[in-house]
Amino acid sequence: ETGVTQTPRHLVMGMTNKKSLKCEQHLGHNAMYWYKQSAKKPLELMFVYNFKEQTENNSVPSRFSPECPNSSHLFLHLHTLQPEDSALYLCASSPPADTGELFFGEGSRLTVL
Amino acid sequence: RKEVEQDPGPFNVPEGATVAFNCTYSNSASQSFFWYRQDCRKEPKLLMSVYSSGNEDGRFTAQLNRASQYISLLIRDSKLSDSATYLCVVNREGYSTLTFGKGTMLLVSP
Numbered sequence: 549e550t551g552v553t554q555t556p557r558h559l560v561m562g563m564t565n566k567k568s569l570k571c572e573q574h575l576g577h578n579a580m581y582w583y584k585q586s587a588k589k590p591l592e593l594m595f596v597y598n599f600k601e602q603t604e605n606n607s608v609p610s611r612f613s614p615e616c617p618n619s620s621h622l623f624l625h626l627h628t629l630q631p632e633d634s635a636l637y638l639c640a641s642s643p644p645a646d647t648g649e650l651f652f653g654e655g656s657r658l659t660v661l
Numbered sequence: 662r663k664e665v666e667q668d669p670g671p672f673n674v675p676e677g678a679t680v681a682f683n684c685t686y687s688n689s690a691s692q693s694f695f696w697y698r699q700d701c702r703k704e705p706k707l708l709m710s711v712y713s714s715g716n717e718d719g720r721f722t723a724q725l726n727r728a729s730q731y732i733s734l735l736i737r738d739s740k741l742s743d744s745a746t747y748l749c750v751v752n753r754e755g756y757s758t759l760t761f762g763k764g765t766m767l768l769v770s771p
Contacts, residue, residue, distance in 0.1 A: 590748075590762055591761040593759075648695050648707075648759065650705075650759065652704035
């Protein structure tokens with residue numbers, strides 16, 4: 549299935565590294581999201597973009613920096629992360645009609661050493 | 662109180678059993694309700710929406726009680742392939758974002 553594609557699928561980085569996660573959707577959706585999923589916690593919304601404009605930043609630390617160059621692409625730039633940032637980062641998109649359905653990518657599993 | 666609370670699980674049931682998941686939400690302004698399913702090491706996917714009158718999709722029945730702010734999911738005749746984590750999700754009117762519960766894991770054994 550190629551609706552929402554995330555790369556890389558796995559990433560290991562040190563606390564001083566800079567890396568980026570990429571998300572691409574081929575569904576013609578206008579909204580894109582970054583979620584964080586940690587063990588034993590509910591999915592945490594990080595950022596929302598609607599028609600390339602950021603509409604929500606859920607008090608995310610500045611070491612996470614999103615970028616949305618167009619409605620099909622979303623990036624999450626990572627810089628000086630902490631070990632507690634290790635988690636599964638899920639990208640999602642949704643259509644204009646508010647059906648409540650999010651289409652998720654398979655996620656990028658991040659480990660910070 | 663957490664926004665969306667679910668049974669902690671896991672639920673271990675034999676094939677053919679009926680199992681029910683419960684969910685409560687704290688925000689009375691919540692307008693839309695959903696169950697998502699997440700297989701092990703996979704992304705969440707929408708299982709079904711939950712309507713005020715209750716709704717059924719094959720072996721799955723979802724119910725909503727707005728007065729008690731309670732949502733349920735009933736699975737009849739469990740299959741091995743039903744093993745997954747079931748996520749209760751709510752949305753507030755006018756908001757484009759969903760709030761997820763922690764999920765309840767279901768393990769169906771032969």
